[in-house]
Amino acid sequence: ERSYSVTLLPGDGIGPEVVAVAKDVLSLAGINFQFKEMPIGGSALDAVGVPLPDETLDTAKSSDAVLLGAIGGYKWDKNEKHLKPETGLLQIRAGLGVFANLRPAAVLPQLVDASTLKKEVAEGVDLMVVRELTGGIYFGKPRGFGTNDNNEDIGFNTEVYSVSEIDRIARVAFEVARKRNGKLCSVDKANVLEASMLWRKRVTILASEYPDVELTHMYVDNAAMQLIRDPKQFDTIVTNNIFGDILSDEASMLTGSIGMLPSASIGASGPGLFEPIHGSAPDIAGQDKANPLATVLSVAMLLKYGLGEESAATRIEAAVIETLNRGFRTGDIFSSGTTLVGCKRMGEEVLKCV
Amino acid sequence: ERSYSVTLLPGDGIGPEVVAVAKDVLSLAGINFQFKEMPIGGSALDAVGVPLPDETLDTAKSSDAVLLGAIGGYKWDKNEKHLKPETGLLQIRAGLGVFANLRPAAVLPQLVDASTLKKEVAEGVDLMVVRELTGGIYFGKPRGFGTNDNNEDIGFNTEVYSVSEIDRIARVAFEVARKRNGKLCSVDKANVLEASMLWRKRVTILASEYPDVELTHMYVDNAAMQLIRDPKQFDTIVTNNIFGDILSDEASMLTGSIGMLPSASIGASGPGLFEPIHGSAPDIAGQDKANPLATVLSVAMLLKYGLGEESAATRIEAAVIETLNRGFRTGDIFSSGTTLVGCKRMGEEVLKCV
Ligand SMILES: CC(C)[C@H](C(=O)O)[C@@H](O)C(=O)O
Numbered sequence: 001e002r003s004y005s006v007t008l009l010p011g012d013g014i015g016p017e018v019v020a021v022a023k024d025v026l027s028l029a030g031i032n033f034q035f036k037e038m039p040i041g042g043s044a045l046d047a048v049g050v051p052l053p054d055e056t057l058d059t060a061k062s063s064d065a066v067l068l069g070a071i072g073g074y075k076w077d078k079n080e081k082h083l084k085p086e087t088g089l090l091q092i093r094a095g096l097g098v099f100a101n102l103r104p105a106a107v108l109p110q111l112v113d114a115s116t117l118k119k120e121v122a123e124g125v126d127l128m129v130v131r132e133l134t135g136g137i138y139f140g141k142p143r144g145f146g147t148n149d150n151n152e153d154i155g156f157n158t159e160v161y162s163v164s165e166i167d168r169i170a171r172v173a174f175e176v177a178r179k180r181n182g183k184l185c186s187v188d189k190a191n192v193l194e195a196s197m198l199w200r201k202r203v204t205i206l207a208s209e210y211p212d213v214e215l216t217h218m219y220v221d222n223a224a225m226q227l228i229r230d231p232k233q234f235d236t237i238v239t240n241n242i243f244g245d246i247l248s249d250e251a252s253m254l255t256g257s258i259g260m261l262p263s264a265s266i267g268a269s270g271p272g273l274f275e276p277i278h279g280s281a282p283d284i285a286g287q288d289k290a291n292p293l294a295t296v297l298s299v300a301m302l303l304k305y306g307l308g309e310e311s312a313a314t315r316i317e318a319a320v321i322e323t324l325n326r327g328f329r330t331g332d333i334f335s336s337g338t339t340l341v342g343c344k345r346m347g348e349e350v351l352k353c354v
Numbered sequence: 355e356r357s358y359s360v361t362l363l364p365g366d367g368i369g370p371e372v373v374a375v376a377k378d379v380l381s382l383a384g385i386n387f388q389f390k391e392m393p394i395g396g397s398a399l400d401a402v403g404v405p406l407p408d409e410t411l412d413t414a415k416s417s418d419a420v421l422l423g424a425i426g427g428y429k430w431d432k433n434e435k436h437l438k439p440e441t442g443l444l445q446i447r448a449g450l451g452v453f454a455n456l457r458p459a460a461v462l463p464q465l466v467d468a469s470t471l472k473k474e475v476a477e478g479v480d481l482m483v484v485r486e487l488t489g490g491i492y493f494g495k496p497r498g499f500g501t502n503d504n505n506e507d508i509g510f511n512t513e514v515y516s517v518s519e520i521d522r523i524a525r526v527a528f529e530v531a532r533k534r535n536g537k538l539c540s541v542d543k544a545n546v547l548e549a550s551m552l553w554r555k556r557v558t559i560l561a562s563e564y565p566d567v568e569l570t571h572m573y574v575d576n577a578a579m580q581l582i583r584d585p586k587q588f589d590t591i592v593t594n595n596i597f598g599d600i601l602s603d604e605a606s607m608l609t610g611s612i613g614m615l616p617s618a619s620i621g622a623s624g625p626g627l628f629e630p631i632h633g634s635a636p637d638i639a640g641q642d643k644a645n646p647l648a649t650v651l652s653v654a655m656l657l658k659y660g661l662g663e664e665s666a667a668t669r670i671e672a673a674v675i676e677t678l679n680r681g682f683r684t685g686d687i688f689s690s691g692t693t694l695v696g697c698k699r700m701g702e703e704v705l706k707c708v
Pocket residue numbers: 086089090245545546575
């Protein structure tokens with residue numbers, strides 16, 4: 001019997017609630033799992049004084065996949081950078097080397113009304129943002145504070161990409177596009193930034209290895225517009241770390257139901273990191289109000305992209321759809337005529353369908 | 355009688371058509387103008403081999419205000435960076451020192467259907483993005499191409515802000531917010547970038563000088579979401595050059611009618627640069643199809659922010675509204691029941707109302 005070890009990182013706010021549900025769903029997937037739960041983010045800061053304890057990273061590294069809930073909260077908002085919950089997230093991404101962040105944004109027919117877009121614009125949106133996750137301005141050096149020639153204080157960061165960093169994320173994106181609709185749009189700011197010029201050059205060169213994928217290029221400002229004007233024009237988008245941060249959140253919000261959206265972060269080898277895209281929502285934490293479906297769908301991505309267990313992944317995705325079809329909704333996606341349930345109950349309903 | 359010199363930079367594509375209309379409108383504003391027309395962008399490249407000829411910059415600098423049409427086109431897309439039309443735009447911004455780019459995005463009741471947002475979300479949106487325009491990653495050094503420690507090719511740019519650069523754009527934004535609804539949202543990525551941490555610190559310090567303005571902070575990824583979720587929550591947004599490039603385009607597209615949107619770029623002293631936010635639209639150039647209203651409204655900003663001629667500005671804005679109320683529409687904003695007109699005719703109709 002196949003057997004995998006999964007590190008659970010519940011984190012902060014609603015993280016523990018949604019991870020608990022997702023763990024139960026995973027346990028029913030017909031595969032044998034060993035779970036280990038470890039602290040990260042604000043709860044790790046409270047417990048041991050750092051946002052990513054060494055044992056957490058070590059455990060994560062030696063497991064087959066990592067499931068993260070959410071991190072952060074008002075309580076730690078004023079902390080210095082190295083003591084911020086977010087820093088734990090950046091550290092585990094770097095520590096696991098998960099350079100490719102896959103963020104699907106699809107408008108489900110059941111939830112099309114949740115979008116602030118007109119129905120005819122939102123209907124049928126189904127795109128995937130492939131965001132570079134361990135390079136660019138997030139990690140580039142030099143960075144910090146200093147003074148300029150006028151002896152004035154400055155803050156500075158470096159946006160930098162190397163050929164190998166661009167090539168590996170581009171390859172992931174071409175592969176993803178190939179398995180989807182075969183359309184890849186690379187987003188950059190090559191009319192201004194040298195880092196983007198190299199990006200565009202390498203992506204263009206690699207395209208010859210993927211003749212079945214149709215590659216286009218778009219400037220980031222135009223992409224931010226086109227996502228609103230006509231999101232259906234996109235299939236797969238590939239972009240750098242900071243543009244991906246912005247555009248993937250923009251794309252998510254097009255669906256109007258970010259409580260439904262999962263993500264996968266994968267590297268060249270080693271375990272992937274899977275997490276819902278929503279935050280820790282401290283205002284509803286501990287009240288059994290959170291929507292666990294984004295985390296349940298993250299578990300589906302864990303099975304598919306992390307473990308190659310496609311059929312179990314498909315079963316979980318189908319269970320989520322069936323649960324929606326049966327009318328169950330948490331508060332964030334509730335509309336009249338549907339059945340309002342809490343986090344736990346939503347989990348139980350999904351379990352019935354797996 | 356008051357008298358001003360205005361440099362006209364028609365540029366490429368539809369630029370000459372829309373600037374011609376706007377010039378006629380300006381001429382009727384009841385003020386005396388001397389116009390000088392100079393080349394920029396692709397047409398300057400074709401004529402004299404550079405995207406911003408010295409004489410163009412000199413003329414612009416010595417005038418009271420500069421009106422730009424649009425630049426760029428397929429023809430020059432493959433040029434090297436220093437021979438791109440866009441480079442002319444970056445050079446004139448830097449040359450004039452226009453560090454503050456004001457970009458209003460308002461949904462007019464007449465055009466609310468043009469938005470891809472649901473009516474109840476789009477209705478009443480009225481925000482202003484104040485974008486820093488001559489600093490940050492657009493101009494930061496070092497930049498270029500090189501090799502890293504592994505002898506791999508890299509491309510790199512520097513995001514850098516000094517205290518004085520932040521302070522001057524923040525002051526403009528506080529002043530703008532003060533004249534609007536008194537709400538300023540500063541957008542940054544201070545949970546990751548040092549340049550943003552300094553930005554947030556300075557903006558927070560300056561807030562004490564503007565007790566009548568309510569200051570909030572938002573991360574750029576969240577701002578990209580919130581603009582779609584509930585754009586009415588925003589009044590004035592201030593942000594850096596690259597985030598402003600992205601968010602102002604996103605905000606524009608919320609209106610669904612970017613053919614209507616003007617912009618103003620102003621410095622500490624010297625002439626401001628006024629231009630529609632739309633591009634050169636080479637596909638419809640020379641066909642009398644362009645919407646001149648964004649350029650006409652840019653002329654209103656020129657009068658208001660560039661010359662302090664508020665009442666003439668208000669008259670032009672009112673003329674545009676009246677023209678819309680009379681049912682005239684160019685193709686980009688046409689809907690059934692309105693009267694489809696070309697660029698010139700739209701200009702004539704506005705002139706009748708001034
Ligand atoms: C919390 C923050 C550091 C993080 C990022 O910017 O990557 C988040 O916005 C995300 O997209 O996962």
